[in-house]
Amino acid sequence: MKILLINGPNLNRLGKREPEHYGQTTLEDLEQDLSKYAKEHNVQLECFQSNHEGSIIDAIHEAQDKGTAGIILNPGAFTHYSYAIRDAIASITRPVIEVHISNVHAREEFRHTSVTAPVTKGQIVGLGIQGYFLALTALIRQNKERE
Ligand code: DQA
Numbered sequence: 001m002k003i004l005l006i007n008g009p010n011l012n013r014l015g016k017r018e019p020e021h022y023g024q025t026t027l028e029d030l031e032q033d034l035s036k037y038a039k040e041h042n043v044q045l046e047c048f049q050s051n052h053e054g055s056i057i058d059a060i061h062e063a064q065d066k067g068t069a070g071i072i073l074n075p076g077a078f079t080h081y082s083y084a085i086r087d088a089i090a091s092i093t094r095p096v097i098e099v100h101i102s103n104v105h106a107r108e109e110f111r112h113t114s115v116t117a118p119v120t121k122g123q124i125v126g127l128g129i130q131g132y133f134l135a136l137t138a139l140i141r142q143n144k145e146r147e
Helices: 027-040 053-065 076-080 083-091 130-146
Strands: 002-007 044-049 070-074 096-100 122-125
Touching: 002 027, 002 053, 002 130, 027 044, 027 130, 053 070, 053 083, 070 130, 096 130, 122 130
Parallel strands: 002 044, 002 070, 070 096, 096 122
Antiparallel strands: none
């Protein structure tokens, strides 16, 4: 089974960027640790990060066409206003789980709204980097239930 991890804008700066919100773990560390966890569960994890809306949309479409079983997506600030990413998620049938490292509900008002969440399978918020591991676990377990 193949799972795609997509991290959106500014998440390439993880570990350096506002550590009070996003912690000390770098994107490289996250991708390595999550890939290891995936491998232990016979999952092939593909990791992708982009600061560009269109590239994220392309990655979502390609995942569907390549038979990827599911997507773990942190759309960064696009969460709050990208109808184009929302439409891309709605256009595919593979499950997408939205992850936010920080508790967006405890932060500025504009972060309280997610335009993408309504078309995802579910959302994990505020649990730090652990949220990505929980999302992967959920996708693995849901896939097993379907088998
Ligand atoms: C974020 C929350 C967003 O509001 C913010 O723009 C990000 C990261 C998070 O993981 O907590 O870039 O998605």
